[in-house]
Amino acid sequence: MSKAHNLNRLSYFAAVVETGSFTNAAERLSVTKAVVSSQVSQLEQELQATLLVRNTRKVSTTEVGKIFYEHCASILNEAEEAFSALSQLTENPIGTLRVTAPNDYGKAIVTPLVAAFRRNYPDCQVELYLGDNHSDLMAGNLDLAIRVGWLRDSGLLARKLGVFKQLLVGPADKFALLSHIKHPNDLVGIDFIANTAISDPLQWQFKTTGNKRISVKLKSNLSINSAPAIKEAVKNGAGLAILPDYLVQKDLIEGKLIQVLPDWQLPEGDISAVLPASKFRAGKVTAFIEMLRRAEKARIDS
Amino acid sequence: MSKAHNLNRLSYFAAVVETGSFTNAAERLSVTKAVVSSQVSQLEQELQATLLVRNTRKVSTTEVGKIFYEHCASILNEAEEAFSALSQLTENPIGTLRVTAPNDYGKAIVTPLVAAFRRNYPDCQVELYLGDNHSDLMAGNLDLAIRVGWLRDSGLLARKLGVFKQLLVGPADKFALLSHIKHPNDLVGIDFIANTAISDPLQWQFKTTGNKRISVKLKSNLSINSAPAIKEAVKNGAGLAILPDYLVQKDLIEGKLIQVLPDWQLPEGDISAVLPASKFRAGKVTAFIEMLRRAEKARIDS
DNA sequence: AATGATTGTAAGCTTTTAGCATACAGCTTG
DNA sequence: CAAGCTGTATGCTAAAAGCTTACAATCATT
Incomplete structure (x- = not known):
C-alpha cells in the first residue's frame, strides 16, 4: 500500500513559486535553502514530475507545476483558515x-x-x-x-x-422585638428554624469586627430541609433563621425581612x-x- | 516565530472522526493506535482545543471538532485531487x-x-x-x-x-543505362553528385548480404550541400547520388527515381x-x- | 579573461519526530 | 469475576527534518 502523501512539503514548493527562488523561500520559511531544495526534490520524486525548472539565477514553474501550485495554494489557504477558525472560537464560542x-x-x-x-x-x-x-x-x-x-x-x-455570606434574619413585622437582640447570647429563648439540609444546623459561631468570637448552640422547635421554605416560614413569623445572602438579599431590600445581629458575622461559604x-x-x-x-x-x- | 502547522496530523484526526474510533482509524491508516492517539493529542495541543471526547468505547466529536473536521475533509480531498491530477497528466499531457x-x-x-x-x-x-x-x-x-x-x-x-538507410539513386528515365550497373566498381565513369553537407561525401563502403565489402572512391563533377537539391538534380539527370531513404522513399514508390545496386548496402544511420x-x-x-x-x-x- | 558573488544541490552529521512494542487504566460484556 | 476491548503512557528504534559545509555552475564586475 502506498505511503500517505506528505502534505508538509506543499508549503516548501508553494513558497518557491511565490518568492521566485529557493533562497527567498528558505528565508520566508526560516529554514536553510538546502532544506527547501531537498523537500521540493522529494515532492517531485513522489509525483514523478518536474515542478520547477532551475535556470541560472531564476526558477520557473513548469506547466504541470503551475497546475499543482494552484491546488497547493488552495490547500494551504484553507489550512490557515482552519487553524485560525479554531482560535476565533475562543472569542466567539459555539x-x-x-x-x-x-x-x-x-x-x-x-x-x-x-x-x-x-x-x-x-x-x-x-x-x-x-x-x-x-x-x-x-x-x-x-x-x-x-x-x-x-x-x-x-x-x-x-x-x-x-463567596456568600450567611445572615440571621427575622420577619419585618417583629422589628420592635428583634431590635432588642444585641448579642448572640440574647438568642436564647428565641424561636429558631433549623435548616436540616446542612450539617449541624444549630451550632453557630458568631464573630465581631474586633475578632471576638462566640459559639452558640441554638434550640429549635421547627426544622425544614429547604432553605426557600425556611425563608417563607420566617416571613410568616415562625422564627429566626440563618440563610445565605444570595437567597434573602432581595427580601431584605424590599423590607420583608430584617437582619438580626448585623454587627456579628457568620462563617462564609465558597462559590x-x-x-x-x-x-x-x-x-x-x-x-x-x-x-x-x-x-x-x-x-x-x- | 510560531512553527508551521503540521498538516499531516489532519489525516489522523479525520480518520478518527470518519471511523468512529482510534482503533479503526489506526487500521485504516496502517499504523498502531498509539500513533493515532499521539498525533491527535498533539493536534489538540497545537490548537489548544479539545476536538474529540473519549468516552468509553465511543469517541465523539466536539462542536469545535466538527468545525475543524469540515476544514480537514476539504483539505484532504483537495490534496488527493492535487496528487491524482498530476498522475492524470501523464495520460493527458499539457x-x-x-x-x-x-x-x-x-x-x-x-x-x-x-x-x-x-x-x-x-x-x-x-x-x-x-x-x-x-x-x-x-x-x-x-x-x-x-x-x-x-x-x-x-x-x-x-x-x-x-535507423535510416542510405540509397544510391538515379533518374527513372535512365533505367536502361543504370540496369547495367551491377557492382560498385561499375560506378567508375558514371556522373555522381556529391553531398558536401556531410563529411567525406565521395568515399563509400558497399556491403552485400554475404558480408562482402567494397570501398569505392567516387568522382564527382557536381557537388551540392543540400540533400533535397541533390534529389532534384538526380531527377533531372545530373547524375547519381546517395541519399537517405526517408528523403527518396516517396519518389521511389512514385517511380520518379530508381535505386541503383539494390543488392549492395550502404552504412545505416541512427535516428x-x-x-x-x-x-x-x-x-x-x-x-x-x-x-x-x-x-x-x-x-x-x- | 579572471575573479568574486550568488544560487541550488550534495553529503555528512545532529536533532527532532514518527512509529512500534509493551504495559496499564478503565469500562463493557459474558 | 474474568476476559476482552479501547485509548493512553512510556521507552526505544528508525526515519525524517534540518543544519553545516562544500561544491558546481552561472552571472556580474573589474
Whole structure:
C-alpha cells in the first residue's frame, strides 16, 4: 500500500513559486535553502514530475507545476483558515453549555446569568440542571458544575468564583422585638428554624469586627430541609433563621425581612466552579465562568 | 516565530472522526493506535482545543471538532485531487512541446507527425525548430532534439528511435543505362553528385548480404550541400547520388527515381532523440517520443 | 579573461519526530 | 469475576527534518 502523501512539503514548493527562488523561500520559511531544495526534490520524486525548472539565477514553474501550485495554494489557504477558525472560537464560542448548580443558588443567581450569557453569545445554547444532588462530572455529560458551600473532595479541580455570606434574619413585622437582640447570647429563648439540609444546623459561631468570637448552640422547635421554605416560614413569623445572602438579599431590600445581629458575622461559604478533567477549556466554558465571576464580584460590591 | 502547522496530523484526526474510533482509524491508516492517539493529542495541543471526547468505547466529536473536521475533509480531498491530477497528466499531457530536428528529416517525417500529435493531444502545443545547426539543449528552451546521423558526443543522453538507410539513386528515365550497373566498381565513369553537407561525401563502403565489402572512391563533377537539391538534380539527370531513404522513399514508390545496386548496402544511420538532463520526463515528451518511435517502426516495415 | 558573488544541490552529521512494542487504566460484556 | 476491548503512557528504534559545509555552475564586475 502506498505511503500517505506528505502534505508538509506543499508549503516548501508553494513558497518557491511565490518568492521566485529557493533562497527567498528558505528565508520566508526560516529554514536553510538546502532544506527547501531537498523537500521540493522529494515532492517531485513522489509525483514523478518536474515542478520547477532551475535556470541560472531564476526558477520557473513548469506547466504541470503551475497546475499543482494552484491546488497547493488552495490547500494551504484553507489550512490557515482552519487553524485560525479554531482560535476565533475562543472569542466567539459555539455549542451547548451544560451546567449544574444547586437549586437555591441556581434559581437566584444562575438563571438570570444564563439569560445574559445567551444574549452575549447567541451561537451558544445552555442546558441548566438544578438540583442538590452532586451530579457526576465523570459521566461526561456536563461542562461545569457550580458548587456552593464547602467542597468535600479537595481533589476535584475547583475554581473559586466568589463567596456568600450567611445572615440571621427575622420577619419585618417583629422589628420592635428583634431590635432588642444585641448579642448572640440574647438568642436564647428565641424561636429558631433549623435548616436540616446542612450539617449541624444549630451550632453557630458568631464573630465581631474586633475578632471576638462566640459559639452558640441554638434550640429549635421547627426544622425544614429547604432553605426557600425556611425563608417563607420566617416571613410568616415562625422564627429566626440563618440563610445565605444570595437567597434573602432581595427580601431584605424590599423590607420583608430584617437582619438580626448585623454587627456579628457568620462563617462564609465558597462559590466554586468544578470542571471535568480536560486539557483544554472550550470557549463556551471559559466565557460563562468569567461572566459568573463578574456577577459574583458585582453582587458582593453592592 | 510560531512553527508551521503540521498538516499531516489532519489525516489522523479525520480518520478518527470518519471511523468512529482510534482503533479503526489506526487500521485504516496502517499504523498502531498509539500513533493515532499521539498525533491527535498533539493536534489538540497545537490548537489548544479539545476536538474529540473519549468516552468509553465511543469517541465523539466536539462542536469545535466538527468545525475543524469540515476544514480537514476539504483539505484532504483537495490534496488527493492535487496528487491524482498530476498522475492524470501523464495520460493527458499539457503544455508546449519544443522540438528541434534537422531540416530534411523534419520536413519529411517530423512535420506530419506533429500534426498527428496535436490531434492526439489537443491540450498540447508544439514549437518545431528545423535546422541543421545543433541546437543547444543546455539552454533549457527545448524539450527534445532529434538527431539524424551519427552522434558526435556519446555523452549526451540519447535514445535511439530508429535507423535510416542510405540509397544510391538515379533518374527513372535512365533505367536502361543504370540496369547495367551491377557492382560498385561499375560506378567508375558514371556522373555522381556529391553531398558536401556531410563529411567525406565521395568515399563509400558497399556491403552485400554475404558480408562482402567494397570501398569505392567516387568522382564527382557536381557537388551540392543540400540533400533535397541533390534529389532534384538526380531527377533531372545530373547524375547519381546517395541519399537517405526517408528523403527518396516517396519518389521511389512514385517511380520518379530508381535505386541503383539494390543488392549492395550502404552504412545505416541512427535516428535518435536527445533529451536535456532531467529526472522526470514530462508527459508531452514521453508521448511524442512514443509516436515517433511508432512512426519509424511503421516506415521501416513498409 | 579572471575573479568574486550568488544560487541550488550534495553529503555528512545532529536533532527532532514518527512509529512500534509493551504495559496499564478503565469500562463493557459474558 | 474474568476476559476482552479501547485509548493512553512510556521507552526505544528508525526515519525524517534540518543544519553545516562544500561544491558546481552561472552571472556580474573589474
